[in-house]
Amino acid sequence: MSIDLDKIGTILRTHREAAGITLDEVSNVLCLRKSLIQAIESGKWELLPHEVYVRSYLKEYSIFLKIYNDIEAELSNKNDEIEEDVETSQKVNEKPVKVLHKTTFMNIPRKALVYPVIVLILAGFYFVEKMSRGYVPMPASKIESTSNITTKSKSFSENTVNIENQEPATSEGKKLMITCKERTWISVVIDDVEKKEFMLNAHEMIVLNAKDRFDLLIGNAGGVKLILDGKDTEFTGKSGEVKRIKLS
Numbered sequence: 001m002s003i004d005l006d007k008i009g010t011i012l013r014t015h016r017e018a019a020g021i022t023l024d025e026v027s028n029v030l031c032l033r034k035s036l037i038q039a040i041e042s043g044k045w046e047l048l049p050h051e052v053y054v055r056s057y058l059k060e061y062s063i064f065l066k067i068y069n070d071i072e073a074e075l076s077n078k079n080d081e082i083e084e085d086v087e088t089s090q091k092v093n094e095k096p097v098k099v100l101h102k103t104t105f106m107n108i109p110r111k112a113l114v115y116p117v118i119v120l121i122l123a124g125f126y127f128v129e130k131m132s133r134g135y136v137p138m139p140a141s142k143i144e145s146t147s148n149i150t151t152k153s154k155s156f157s158e159n160t161v162n163i164e165n166q167e168p169a170t171s172e173g174k175k176l177m178i179t180c181k182e183r184t185w186i187s188v189v190i191d192d193v194e195k196k197e198f199m200l201n202a203h204e205m206i207v208l209n210a211k212d213r214f215d216l217l218i219g220n221a222g223g224v225k226l227i228l229d230g231k232d233t234e235f236t237g238k239s240g241e242v243k244r245i246k247l248s
Contacts, residue, residue: 003051006043008058008071013041015065030060031189031217031244033197037061053185053219056242175229176214176247179205182223182239189215200224213248 016026027034039047040057048054055075062068178186180200187197190210198206202223208214218224221237228247237243 003055003058004074005040005045005054008074009041009043011067011071012058012061012065015067016041019065021065026061026064029064030057031187031195031215032057033195049185052240053242056219172211174210174212174214174248176208176210177205177227178208179225179227180223181225182220184218184220184223186219186224187217213246215244215246217244218242 016023023034023037026032026037030037036048036057040054040061045054058071058075059068062071178200180202183199183201185197185199186206187195188208189195190208191212192215196208200206214228216226218237219242220239221235221241221243222239224235226233226235226245226247233245233247235245
């Protein structure tokens with residue numbers, strides 16, 4: 001990983017404890033599970049999602065603690081650029097190797113070409129079949145238990161999935177429909193009490209119910225559309241951009 005999470009996590013934990021702020025308070029403000037915050041402070045990459053989300057968490061956390069300027073340099077990709085420059089310089093300084101035998105395409109035995117071609121063809125058929133069924137593997141660790149989620153078919157498209165929380169909608173409550181154009185991760189806090197997290201693929205949809213409000217953290221703002229009580233919220237963003245929105 002290009003981020004020194006051990007160093008940044010220690011800085012965040014030290015400032016939080018010095019300010020007398022609890023993990024529960026950070027969890028409520030950032031809309032993140034307490035376990036994720038503990039993993040960040042402990043530098044445990046294996047308990048965290050993709051690096052692009054972790055960078056966003058670190059930025060929001062440091063801004064909340066008012067120390068973003070202290071870790072901004074750590075979040076940059078300067079280390080990656082330095083490593084690339086070192087590799088390039090090493091290649092330039094390498095001594096040329098004398099070629100004893102020139103290998104051409106015509107010199108390669110036919111059997112050596114047949115097997116890779118067969119493997120590529122079989123892999124292509126497998127990939128096309130899975131995509132046609134709308135199947136994209138997703139780690140179970142990225143999503144909370146689906147025991148509280150019901151799945152129903154809907155005519156949105158062949159691969160559309162409608163997921164609803166079990167709380168029945170009422171005439172006085174709020175109904176939020178989230179449709180996905182691109183794969184995205186979503187964290188939502190319902191009525192400032194219930195937290196849910198989802199990893200949705202393209203053409204999937206979820207419907208959530210609340211009494212008053214929704215507080216969402218969206219990992220790919222350019223890949224979703226939000227419809228509240230039947231009206232388009234006109235929420236927009238760039239592909240891969242992490243954005244937060246509160247709806248009531």
